[in-house]
Amino acid sequence: MSRAETPRRGSRSGRAGIRDVAAAAGVSITTVSDALNGKGRLPDATRRHVREVADRLGYRPSAAARTLRTGKSGLIGLTVTTYGDEPFTFTEFAYFAEMARAATSAALARGYALVILPATSRHDVWSNVALDGTVVIDPSDQDPVVSELVRQGLPVVSDGRPAGALPVTAWVDNDHEAAVLGILDHLADAGARRIGLLTGTTTDTYTHLSTTAYLRWCERVGQDPVYEAYPAHDPCAGAVAADRLLARPDRPDAVYGLFDPNGTDLLAAARRYGLRVPDDLLLVCCSESAVYATTEPPITTLSLKPRRIGTAVVQLLIDAIEGVESDQPVEQVIPTELIVRTSSERRSPRRTVSPPRSPEEG
Amino acid sequence: MSRAETPRRGSRSGRAGIRDVAAAAGVSITTVSDALNGKGRLPDATRRHVREVADRLGYRPSAAARTLRTGKSGLIGLTVTTYGDEPFTFTEFAYFAEMARAATSAALARGYALVILPATSRHDVWSNVALDGTVVIDPSDQDPVVSELVRQGLPVVSDGRPAGALPVTAWVDNDHEAAVLGILDHLADAGARRIGLLTGTTTDTYTHLSTTAYLRWCERVGQDPVYEAYPAHDPCAGAVAADRLLARPDRPDAVYGLFDPNGTDLLAAARRYGLRVPDDLLLVCCSESAVYATTEPPITTLSLKPRRIGTAVVQLLIDAIEGVESDQPVEQVIPTELIVRTSSERRSPRRTVSPPRSPEEG
DNA sequence: TGACCTTGCAGAAACGTACCTGTCAACGGA
DNA sequence: TCCGTTGACAGGTACGTTTCTGCAAGGTCA
Numbered sequence: 001m002s003r004a005e006t007p008r009r010g011s012r013s014g015r016a017g018i019r020d021v022a023a024a025a026g027v028s029i030t031t032v033s034d035a036l037n038g039k040g041r042l043p044d045a046t047r048r049h050v051r052e053v054a055d056r057l058g059y060r061p062s063a064a065a066r067t068l069r070t071g072k073s074g075l076i077g078l079t080v081t082t083y084g085d086e087p088f089t090f091t092e093f094a095y096f097a098e099m100a101r102a103a104t105s106a107a108l109a110r111g112y113a114l115v116i117l118p119a120t121s122r123h124d125v126w127s128n129v130a131l132d133g134t135v136v137i138d139p140s141d142q143d144p145v146v147s148e149l150v151r152q153g154l155p156v157v158s159d160g161r162p163a164g165a166l167p168v169t170a171w172v173d174n175d176h177e178a179a180v181l182g183i184l185d186h187l188a189d190a191g192a193r194r195i196g197l198l199t200g201t202t203t204d205t206y207t208h209l210s211t212t213a214y215l216r217w218c219e220r221v222g223q224d225p226v227y228e229a230y231p232a233h234d235p236c237a238g239a240v241a242a243d244r245l246l247a248r249p250d251r252p253d254a255v256y257g258l259f260d261p262n263g264t265d266l267l268a269a270a271r272r273y274g275l276r277v278p279d280d281l282l283l284v285c286c287s288e289s290a291v292y293a294t295t296e297p298p299i300t301t302l303s304l305k306p307r308r309i310g311t312a313v314v315q316l317l318i319d320a321i322e323g324v325e326s327d328q329p330v331e332q333v334i335p336t337e338l339i340v341r342t343s344s345e346r347r348s349p350r351r352t353v354s355p356p357r358s359p360e361e362g
Numbered sequence: 363m364s365r366a367e368t369p370r371r372g373s374r375s376g377r378a379g380i381r382d383v384a385a386a387a388g389v390s391i392t393t394v395s396d397a398l399n400g401k402g403r404l405p406d407a408t409r410r411h412v413r414e415v416a417d418r419l420g421y422r423p424s425a426a427a428r429t430l431r432t433g434k435s436g437l438i439g440l441t442v443t444t445y446g447d448e449p450f451t452f453t454e455f456a457y458f459a460e461m462a463r464a465a466t467s468a469a470l471a472r473g474y475a476l477v478i479l480p481a482t483s484r485h486d487v488w489s490n491v492a493l494d495g496t497v498v499i500d501p502s503d504q505d506p507v508v509s510e511l512v513r514q515g516l517p518v519v520s521d522g523r524p525a526g527a528l529p530v531t532a533w534v535d536n537d538h539e540a541a542v543l544g545i546l547d548h549l550a551d552a553g554a555r556r557i558g559l560l561t562g563t564t565t566d567t568y569t570h571l572s573t574t575a576y577l578r579w580c581e582r583v584g585q586d587p588v589y590e591a592y593p594a595h596d597p598c599a600g601a602v603a604a605d606r607l608l609a610r611p612d613r614p615d616a617v618y619g620l621f622d623p624n625g626t627d628l629l630a631a632a633r634r635y636g637l638r639v640p641d642d643l644l645l646v647c648c649s650e651s652a653v654y655a656t657t658e659p660p661i662t663t664l665s666l667k668p669r670r671i672g673t674a675v676v677q678l679l680i681d682a683i684e685g686v687e688s689d690q691p692v693e694q695v696i697p698t699e700l701i702v703r704t705s706s707e708r709r710s711p712r713r714t715v716s717p718p719r720s721p722e723e724g
Numbered sequence: 725t726g727a728c729c730t731t732g733c734a735g736a737a738a739c740g741t742a743c744c745t746g747t748c749a750a751c752g753g754a
Numbered sequence: 755t756c757c758g759t760t761g762a763c764a765g766g767t768a769c770g771t772t773t774c775t776g777c778a779a780g781g782t783c784a
Contacts (some may be wrong), residue, residue, distance in 0.1 A: 061489065062430070063491050064435065064492055065430050067492075096459070105476050108480055108487060113479075114477065114478045115475050115477050116466050116478065118470055121609035129425050129475050132428050151420065179679060264653050267657040289653070291623075291651070294626040295626070
């Protein structure tokens with residue numbers, strides 16, 4: 001109350017700045033900064049006083065100024081693959097939604113927020129946002145976005161192991177070969193004689209690894225490969241490919257579909273051709289969607305565990321940003337989970353579907 | 363080339379700044395800024411020269427500094443409703459994913475990026491990011507986040523009309539009452555005598571408006587309401603509620619489900635009770651998911667048109683940010699779309715499902 | 725030949741914060 | 755009494771832009 005009489009002629013910008021708080025509290029800017037950030041050596045009385053004045057003035061520190069000063073923005077980029085103008089493809093919906101949800105959650109828990117950015121290298125958007133690091137989903141071989149980010153010295157963590165010699169900081173992925181081999185063995189165990197594959201025409205790592213694993217398995221067991229490939233970003237093409245696969249003269253008696261909608265597409269196609277599932281046709285597809293638990297019949301699915309992946313990716317990235325010496329390896333393989341349902345149980349289905357337990361009636 | 367001989371002793375921060383570009387090009391900082399931003403009065407030769415030097419040095423302007431100076435960050439917040447720790451609920455997946463996709467696309471087209479933020483008012487995250495405005499999904503009555511944002515003078519546009527006197531800048535919504543009434547009439551036309559409702563226990567506007575519309579319709583036509591409510595964020599509760607609805611002594615002969623998974627849940631419950639759809643039970647649910655086109659039978663769905671909503675919301679927000687005098691009203695009602703499929707066609711299903719056309723075989 | 729305008733650029737002041745470097749008083753020990 | 759130490763703060767600079775204001779040089783016109 002000694003000499004804080006000049007109230008610093010009206011905060012002209014509308015919002016209160018750190019200067020206004022300092023003036024109102026009768027202390028210096030340094031003291032305010034230290035008090036609010038828990039630094040410096042201040043008696044608790046001063047700290048409380050400053051905090052109270054700041055609250056009273058509704059002071060919110062400028063994120064831009066803080067970012068400029070500290071070099072940290074608290075923002076993490078999340079690149080989404082684009083097909084044409086659309087940010088992410090329909091076939092990846094459930095996976096992406098789950099993965100993004102987990103990533104968002106993990107980031108927020110550590111004080112970071114996620115920024116959605118397109119994988120296409122539009123410099124004007126990318127350079128307009130100050131990022132501390134980036135998560136990229138399934139980067140392509142010579143991804144220009146990744147190169148640019150690395151050149152700027154930003155950590156980059158990818159979902160999906162990087163193709164070629166892409167210099168990412170860390171990556172997280174499933175063991176796609178093992179997953180496919182496991183499914184094929186599972187189908188063979190269930191009595192399948194000729195297993196078909198519904199795959200994609202794109203060149204991403206997931207499609208590539210899965211397809212070659214299938215081909216190797218066929219070679220090993222001496223089966224002729226039976227597969228149809230289609231552009232995975234086109235949902236209609238999937239239905240057509242499923243139909244074509246079941247219309248072949250060498251029709252398979254079991255099919256694994258690499259993409260989420262393949263299950264319903266194959267089921268619809270089987271119905272058209274009068275094939276009973278699982279009696280005439282065993283079905284498995286890779287999906288995160290819950291609908292396959294209640295289809296007729298329920299369909300066996302492979303889950304890639306997107307929530308675990310999203311969490312792991314963000315943890316690795318933030319560790320790299322904050323320079324934490326992580327005890328986790330920088331290359332993490334997340335196990336997949338095969339959720340076995342009726343569609344792949346040829347012999348003696350255990351039991352008929354029972355109604356869900358109602359909490360009221362014991 | 364006159365006196366640019368002091369090369370400004372090495373850009374210490376690693377990255378090239380505007381100063382380094384100015385020194386290398388032999389011009390002033392002002393000239394570099396003007397040249398790169400297309401401002402000022404400069405001959406094309408200078409402009410080209412500066413641009414070339416900037417490219418050679420790999421110069422990227424600091425987003426933080428620009429934001430601090432201009433007050434614009436190019437970032438738009440997208441708040442997601444949270445249940446517990448999870449950023450958004452499973453039941454909204456398809457809707458949210460579509461809506462977010464459209465919003466992302468629309469924002470990027472106008473040079474903005476989206477930041478995902480939780481609706482819960484964790485100040486430390488919110489105040490750490492410089493936003494130009496925010497999209498909120500289904501804000502609650504006295505939403506503290508919205509109040510805070512408005513207090514800061516930021517424009518806020520909501521998906522879903524704001525409850526109470528929430529001071530949003532603009533909003534976009536469907537006409538939920540009209541949609542429900544339309545569906546009930548549609549079901550009655552198809553021969554339904556007693557229409558049931560699967561609804562939620564939450565207090566959001568969507569659930570509230572839809573439920574009261576149903577009750578009013580029942581009163582008008584003289585039908586006793588038959589409905590079950592469950593916490594919409596719990597997928598298991600939905601299956602139980604669907605089962606309970608069909609187990610009632612006054613079992614409805616038609617059901618409308620307000621949430622996305624209700625269709626499969628109701629279908630599974632109907633199967634358990636030996637009810638044929640649509641012969642014994644007409645079914646409609648509100649969903650954006652494509653799976654309902656290929657279920658057995660295909661299920662009639664109501665689409666809320668999340669893509670149009672996402673686009674509209676972002677356009678309104680950016681217009682407000684940039685001070686554009688929009689010719690669009692600040693309150694936009696997007697029409698819903700009823701996609702009629704077999705599950706609600708009691709009399710004479712038009713035709714059986716035909717296989718999709720294959721591009722190869724005409 | 726001055727007065728005046730246009731062109732082409734440079735200087736320097738912000739933007740709001742964080743933090744490094746003092747400064748001054750009080751205090752304790754020799 | 756003197757010196758070293760510590761606590762409690764203030765001053766000032768830097769972060770990297772944008773942009774307002776100036777200022778010469780050259781051209782135009784009376």
